[in-house]
Amino acid sequence: MQPNHLIPISEFCVHHHVEIAFVNSLEQQGLVETICIEQAVYVQPEQLPRLEKLVRLHQELSIHPEDLDVVSDLLERLEGLQHQVTHLQNRLFFYERYTN
Template identity: 40%
Template structure:
């Protein structure tokens, strides 16, 4: 298993100029995963891009954490529908090729 890089939450909050309570609220909604090692809280490096999106939505659009939760759920559903549509289109193409 590859070792994942962890970034201290306080460092991220300082860098992005956000409150730790904002990150805590995202965590309580299940939008981000927080790792705790020796009483220091971290987020995995691979999840920072999602956190950045949430921060931009919060700051630029003034959306609260509950609204961010709704937005991310809708984005996941859109991605699922896109995947389903692609799979359906591929099956249709195969069917059309078989019946030519």
């Protein structure tokens, strides 16, 4: 993959007002993946929404980087449950429509 398709961590940190050490700690916890090419660290565009979400949780809710893995896991579970509820509501609507 060409580096021009990747986002430099240094630019991301400047834009989002976070330290590079913060992103490094997220990478060490396995919350985001980074790529090192020629002593420069990059993040893939697919990782950007997750990384931005973690930054917002840290900045807006003052969640410590060490606790972001727990919060992220809980949010993913919540989103999965919301998806299940929507799916079940749609099925219920389908069956109610044909039984009435």
